[in-house]
Amino acid sequence: MSVYVYQTFVIKQEKFKEGIENLKEIKNFRNENYDHKVEILTPVSGKDHTYALLSTYEGLAEMELQNKKMFDDEEYLKLIGDFFLENIAQDSMYTQIYRSTIEKK
Numbered sequence: 001m002s003v004y005v006y007q008t009f010v011i012k013q014e015k016f017k018e019g020i021e022n023l024k025e026i027k028n029f030r031n032e033n034y035d036h037k038v039e040i041l042t043p044v045s046g047k048d049h050t051y052a053l054l055s056t057y058e059g060l061a062e063m064e065l066q067n068k069k070m071f072d073d074e075e076y077l078k079l080i081g082d083f084f085l086e087n088i089a090q091d092s093m094y095t096q097i098y099r100s101t102i103e104k105k
Helices: 013-033 061-073 073-089
Strands: 005-012 037-042 050-057 094-100
Touching: 005 061, 013 037, 013 050, 013 073, 050 061, 061 073
Parallel strands: none
Antiparallel strands: 005 050, 005 094, 037 050
C-alpha cells in the first residue's frame, strides 16, 4: 500500500528564484539517491508562493527507512538546511501523510 507525504510551504517572495532552484536540487537529489519519488507541485489556485512536495513511498516502513537514510546524509542535510533557513517563511510548513486504499479483488 503506497504512502504519500504532502508538504506545503511558502517560499519567501524576496527569495523566490533561489527557493525554486534549491527546491529543484532537493527533488533531483532525492529522486537520484533514494528509493522514493518526489514531485514539486506549483500553485494554480490558492495562495501565491505556496508550493508543495509530494513524496511517494512503497509503504510506512519504506518511508521510515528512506527518512533515516536522508537524515544520515550530510549532503542532503546541507540542501534542506539552506532551503528551510533561507527560502521558506517561518511556520509555513505543513505536512500530511496519506495512504492508498486497499482494493479488494
